[in-house]
Amino acid sequence: MAISREVLRLLALVAVSSAGRRVLDVLLSLSNPGNGTTEISQNEMCTELGASKATVNRGFKELRECGLAWGLEDGRYQLHPLLTGGAVSSPVMQVPEIKAADPARFTAQRRARYAAxxxxxxxxxxxxxxxxxxxxxxxxxxxxxxxxxxxxxxxxxxxxxxxxxxxxxxxxxxxxxxxxxxxxxxxxxxxxxxxxxxxxxxxxxxxxxxxxxxxxxxxxxxxxxxxxxxxxxxxxxxxxxxxxxGICDTPQVSTTTSAAGQYQPIPGHVWRRLSPSMWDECWRELDFFRQGSHRSRFRRRNNTTSRPSHVPESLLDAFGALFEPSAPVIHLFSRRTSS
Structure with missing residues (x-):
């Protein structure tokens, strides 16, 4: 089915995803030139496109919301008369209006695609x-x-x-x-x-x-x-x-640092800290296991006693020996008898 340039220009203003475009292409290729209808089931459309049922349903929904195609009955769809050269299945059918977007409201990416x-x-x-x-x-x-x-x-x-x-x-x-x-x-x-x-x-x-x-x-x-x-x-x-x-591409962010240079990658030890591998995680857990439990690490970090800085170390040792004497060591002599 041949489509005029004016209709193609109008289709370029319709916001339809790639799934909707593919569904519309299949409907146009299988349409009846006499009444502008297409008879195809959902499973047949999935087989034709090689897509899932969710993708096909999303394509049909977009076409129905934009006014390009709508369902008459189960497995039978009507295309808009602009796409079929004025052919419709019923002369008293209510034809919806095609919802075309305003080019002035396009984003930069959408404007570039429209210009192409x-x-x-x-x-x-x-x-x-x-x-x-x-x-x-x-x-x-x-x-x-x-x-x-x-x-x-x-x-x-x-x-x-x-x-x-x-x-x-x-x-x-x-x-x-x-x-x-x-x-x-x-x-x-x-x-x-x-x-x-x-x-x-x-x-x-x-x-x-x-x-x-x-x-x-x-x-x-x-x-x-x-x-x-x-x-x-x-x-x-x-x-x-x-x-x-006047569209400028956004530069891709590379894994570089200002200290390493413009074209040099991040050092390996920094990259391992940012995105550690499974082997690095195993080594980290093993290192924590060697340090002991959480309680042991806490006591090791907080076992320093607070001492006045003005008291010399020797005086503290003398006070400790005076008030907390160590236990005496008793040496017991044993006489070895000969048998």
């Missing part, structure tokens, strides 16, 4: 590679000239004897893309995929940010080059979209 989805639906398709099959009205959707003070950022994937990805910015996208297509054809390649950003005044900064992020993923042909021979088109487009939206 919009990039996949951009009017600039893989034009040079399939220019012969594109109608003339669609082939001229690339703008000729940006507004004064603005520019576009583009990402091209060239495949051929020399394959690479090109990232750049221009104020005249149509002539620039045509020149790059001619250059790729001269080298024995062709532009297979392309993406063009909306016109914005900070296109140079967006290009520099995207190039810097892409060089962290895969090196370019030179330190200041815009050509990436080992970088995929999807990754380059994702980093360019993030640079266009």
């Amino acid at each position: 989805q919009m990039a996949n639906l951009a009017p600039l398709a893989d034009a040079p590679a399939r220019a012969s099959s594109v109608p003339p009205a669609e082939a001229h959707q690339v703008p000729r000239q940006a507004l004064a003070g603005t520019g576009h950022v583009y990402v091209l994937a060239i495949t051929g004897t020399v394959s690479y990805v090109k990232i750049g910015s221009t104020a005249q996208p149509r002539s620039r893309l045509e020149a790059l297509r001619t250059e790729a054809h001269r080298q024995g390649g062709a532009v297979t995929r392309a993406w063009l950003s909306p016109a914005h005044p900070t296109c140079r900064g967006t290009e520099a940010h995207a190039l810097r992020n892409c060089r962290e993923i895969s090196p370019s042909t030179s330190p200041r080059s815009e050509y990436f021979p080992d970088l995929g088109f999807t990754a380059a487009r994702r980093e360019t979209v993030k640079a266009f939206l």
